Amino acid sequence: MSMSEQSVQWYELGPVSSIPLRGSRRVVINDQTIGLFRTATDKVFAIDDQCPHKKGPLSEGIVHDNCVTCPLHNWVISLEDGKAQGADEGCVNTYPVKIEGEQLRIGVALCNKQELATVGD
Amino acid sequence: MKKQSLVVIGNGMAPGRMLEHLIEQNHAFDITIFNAEPRVNYNRLMLSYVLDGNKSYEDIITHTDEWYQQNAITLHKSAPVTDIDTDNKTVCSSNGVSCDYDKLVIATGSSPFVLPLPGKNLDGVLTYRDLDDVETMLSVASESREQSKTLRAVVIGGGLLGLEAAAGLLNQGMLVSVLHLVDTLMEKQLDPSAGWLLAEEFTRRGVDVYTGVQSEAITDNGNGAVAGVQLADGRIIDADLVVMAVGIRPSTALAQQAGINVERGIVVDDHMQTSLADIYALGECAQHNGDVYGLVAPLYVMAKVLADNLIGQPSTYAGSITATRLKVDGVSLYSAGDFSDSPDSEEIVLRDASAGIYKRLVLKDNKIAGAVLYGETSDGPWFFDMLKRGVDISDLRDTLIFGQSFQGGSALNPSEAVAALPDNAEICGCNGICKGTIVAAIDNGSTTLDGVRAVTKASSSCGTCTGLVEQILTFKLGSEYQPAAVTPVCPCTDYGHDDVRRLIRLKSLRSIPEVMQQLQWKTSCGCAKCRPALNYYLVCEYPSDYKDDYQSRFINERAHANIQKDGTYSIVPRMWGGETSSLQLRTIADVVDKYNIPTVKVTGGQRIDMLGIQKEDLIHVWRDLGKAGFVSGHAYAKGLRTVKTCVGTDWCRFGTQDSTGLGIKIEKFMWGSWTPAKVKMAVSGCPRNCAEATCKDVGVICVDSGYEIHFAGAAGLDIKGTEVLGHSDNEDEVIEIIAALLQMYREQGHYLERIYKWARRVGFDEVKAQIMEDTDKREEYFNRFMQSQKVAQIDPWAERVSGTHDHEFNNITPLPVKSEAPLRLVQ
Known part of the structure; x- marks a missing residue:
């Protein structure tokens, strides 16, 4: 993620264990639905919950290695960089995540000044 | 500096490919496309597969809306261009969009030729060109399946497209006739002998082939729809659908009106430029050196040449010699070059009547001028390669017709034949991929078919060169590559389903x-x-101790509902045997109102589907339904779906047994069991078969003397009547037989393989022998089924209402982290 630390708002998402291994959950931030994925090797990723193909909800897909397979038409999306795998072309946004203790946090870019003001209050 | 504007008229496969080349080479244009069709770019070659049911529209899309966005290309859909103003360098479309251009590409393609017959505008008369045509054909075909009568299709034109349309419609269950004006099918590509073999093959499959007939009129059924086709000799061929596939015509009107030089097509030079500067033509509408092309390979070459020229790398198009394959399952046919008889040509012919093989090579000046192969076509690319390179074949002449593998006296090993091909031999005609490119991909580590496809696109379009690509893999990797005699479960393993289960x-x-x-x-x-x-194989093997792996189930089986295209769900509660009550209906009505469920629909399996439910509402909907006694209908499961019934002796004057009662008993006995694929059953109360039991996975037909048990029917992608398993005179035995059959399928079926495919694989007689004749075996199967049912019949909806897997149905709530609030911009 090329976004600089300054323009990111972090959110607390509760314990990592609330996401099943090889599974996913969803979170809605600023009207954007984001899929949270936890792989077999206990890595956590966050990407937009919308397949670049037909907007399928990626968080409903099967998680394998560091990828998820879209439930609608089986596109395979990398959780690391959001890119479609194989011959398919397309990409979804990724978000930075941090794990502090057991707690999961996600960083979401701030879109405008007003939001900064509310958050900074 | 302002970018130059590139305007493209038409959005078919040729301009699509040109755009890919421009993007690869980092072009610097502002690109605008006008498409007359209301959609994105799709692979027209694959329409035959959409028609025969093997692919859907989504599968054949080349470029999605997002692709255009990502590449900053403006696409106007449903916007046919009506005018090109060459003085002011601007175009405008019928819906009022106008756009200036610096460079203009005309790629208007071609339109199907419509015979000027009386009745050509009747309902049910169409051409075979775009997705709309295919969708119309599919809807007529599905009507044909729903009605008890089989509808008839007549295809006018026995060329490449006509025959692909005929094969597709036949596959969709229609009765098909092909009418062809001349005596030889595909006469442009085939000689009379090969044409005859092809006609024989189509006749054998059940198509009525009429050659040497002229269509004179299309007759009316009195309601403005087609009734038949009248031939010049007075015969009338009945038809509910007429498909005209008599050829295509370059679409040149727009160019002509703009004052561009047009003959048969829009005339272009070697750089694809038309008679006017800065205006180019590409694809089926273009005429180069007197030739107009309708096959994809030359169009792709043109696309590359034009892309190069647009970005200022001069490149020339030298015309194409084309090779053709017919895309019909089970028909091998290859033709290339010129094979008409002429005084200066010689020919070599090989026939093997018993194997249905015919091969003919036409030679001129000791070089191959044309090749027609029928029945066995693997040498096609080898011949075509020598034809294109103008190889002198004098030394090979005596054995040439036996093909490449015969040369040099080596054993007839197909991979050696491929080994001998030069690097520039074209393997994948659709994508123009040469052997060298594939070999390089393998050298760089692609050691599987999927791997090679991903890197090179070879065999990823029409797929007919898959075998050749596999042979290259074999020859490069030797025994390391197993050319899937057994199809592996997936790219993660080399084992097939049977091996894994064993x-x-x-x-x-x-x-x-x-x-x-x-x-x-x-x-x-x-x-x-x-x-x-x-996960299924383990569930089946160890029903009582295996812990189901929730994360290895598809979303439908995790959410116990069916995901829809917008991410909402549909649910179908069980209605045992299709019987319902006022209480059930009232409950459903209340639930629909309470949760604002947008669509309620009666399914084909005699129950009610509620569609468009938000995932968060599922638990609440189930709770309300559960109070009225509803349980999950497993409409999402690889498991028992419905048991459809008719009313039987309770009401029907023809009923011979209590079909509804038996259906309910079977459903209550079977529900909850996981199977390799979905299982649908039906019980009909008499041979009139109102419950349509003879196209189900398992069906029972009640007769006076008891029950006829059927299995292995299909009425989806494939249509197949059931096979008779046996007869029984009491209900309990019927249930035992069906349970044993289901268990045998559960233990042997490949995951996602329906009963009819499994039974065809192991043999219908084998199934009958084990279930009907060997009563010990039947009892063993039955006992294992009972064992597994002990732990299977738990209603998943009630389970989730009581809290199981609740994370599935709730989102995480985010809490902003104040301490890390990044900037202090507050005034």
Whole structure:
């Protein structure tokens, strides 16, 4: 993620264990639905919950290695960089995540000044 | 500096490919496309597969809306260009969009030729060109399936497109006739002998082939729809659908009106430029050196040449010699070059009547001028390659017709034949991929068919060169590459389904990670293909101790509802045997109102589907339904779906047994069991068969003397009547037989393989022998089924209402972290 630390708002998402291994959950931030994925090797990723193909909800897909397979038409999306795998072309946004203790946090870019003001209050 | 504006008229396969080349080479244009069709770019070659049911529109899309966005290309859909103003360099479309251009590409393609017959505008008369045509054909075909009568299709034109249309419609269950003006089918590509073999093959499949006939009129059924086609000799061929596939005509009107030089097509030079500067033509509408092309390979070459020229790398098009394959399952046919008889040509012919093989080479000046292969076509690319390179074949002449593998007296090993091909031999005609490119991909580490496809696109369009690509893999990798005699479960393993199941049993493997470890899976935790399969095999093998792997189930089986295209769900509660009550209906009505469920629909399996439910509402909907006694209908499961019934002796004057009662008993006995694929059943109360039991996975027809048990029917992608399994005179035995049959299928079926495919694979007689004749065997199957049902019949909806897997149905709530609030911009 090329976004600089300054323009990111972090959110607390509760314990990592609330996401099943090889599974996913969803979170809605600023009207954007984001899929949270936890792989077999206990890595956590966050990407937009919308397949670049037909907007399928990626968080409903099967998680394998560091990828998820879209439930609608089986596109395979990398959780690391959001890119479609194989011959398919397309990409979804990724978000930075941090794990502090057991707690999961996600960083979401701030879109405008007003939001900064509310958050900074 | 302002970017130059590139305007493209038409959005078919040729301009699509040109755009890909421009993007690859980092072009600097502002690109605008006008498309007359209301959609994105799709692979027209694959329409035959959409028609025969093997693919859907989504599968054949080349470029999605997002692709255009990502590449900053403006696409106007449903916007046919009506005018080109060459003085002011601007175009405008019928819906009022106008756009200035610096460079203009005309790629208007071609339109199907419509015979000027009386009746050509009747309902049910169409051409075969775009997706709309295919959709119309499919809807007529599905009507044909729903009605008891079989509808008739007449295809006018026995060329490449006409025959692909005929094969597709036949596959969709229609009665098909082909009418062809001349005596030889595909006369442009085939000589009379090959044409005759082809006509024989189509006749054998049940198509009525009429050659040498002229269509004179299309007759009216009195309601403005087609009734038949009248021939010049007075015969009338009945028809509910007429498809005209008599050729295509370059679409040149727009160019002509703009004052561009047009003959048969829009005339272009070697740089694809028209008679006017800065205006180019590309694809089926273009005429180069007197030739107009309708096949995809030359169009792709033109696309590359034009892209090069647009970005200022001069490149020339030298015309194409084309080769053709017919895309009809089970028909091997290859033709290339010129094979008409002429005084200066010689020919070599090989016929093998018993094998249905015919090969003919036309030679001129000791070079191959044309080739027609029928029945066995693997040498086609070899001949075509020599034809294109103008190789002198004098030395090979005596054995040439036997093909490449025969040369040099080597054994007839197909991969050696491929080994001998030069690097520039074209393997994949659709994408113009040469052997050298594929070899390079293998050298760089692509060691599987999928791998080569991903890197080179070879065999990823029409797929007919898959065998050749596999042979290159074999020759490069030797024994390391197993050209799938057994189709592996997925790219994660080399084992096929049968091997995996056998090894699970032999090695007593009890979890997915254990299977993957012991069978040396190539990925760390499988993929979306193998995990659900392994999970099913383990559930089936160890019903009472295997812990279901929730994360290896598809979303529908995790959410116990069917995901829809917008991410909402549909649910179908069980209505045992299709019987319902006022209480049930009232409950459904209340639930629909309470949760604002947008669509309620009666399904084909005699129950009610509620569509468009938000995922968060599912639990609440189930709770309300559960209070009225509803349980999950498993409409999402690879398991028992419905048991459809008619009313039987309770009401029907023809009923011979209590069909509804038996249906309900069977459904209550079977529900909850997981199977390799979905299972649908039906019970009809008499041979009139109102419950349509003879196209189900399992069906019962009641007769005076008892019950006829049927199995292995299909009425989806494939249509197949059932096979008779046997007869019984009491209900309990019927249930025992069906349970044993289902258990045999559960233990042997490949994941996602329906009963009819499994039974065809193991043999219908084998199934009958084990279930009907060997009563010990039947009892064993039945007991194992009972064992597994003990733990299977738990209503998943009630389970979730009581809290199981509640994380599935709730989102995480985010809390902003104040301490890390980044900037202090507050005034």
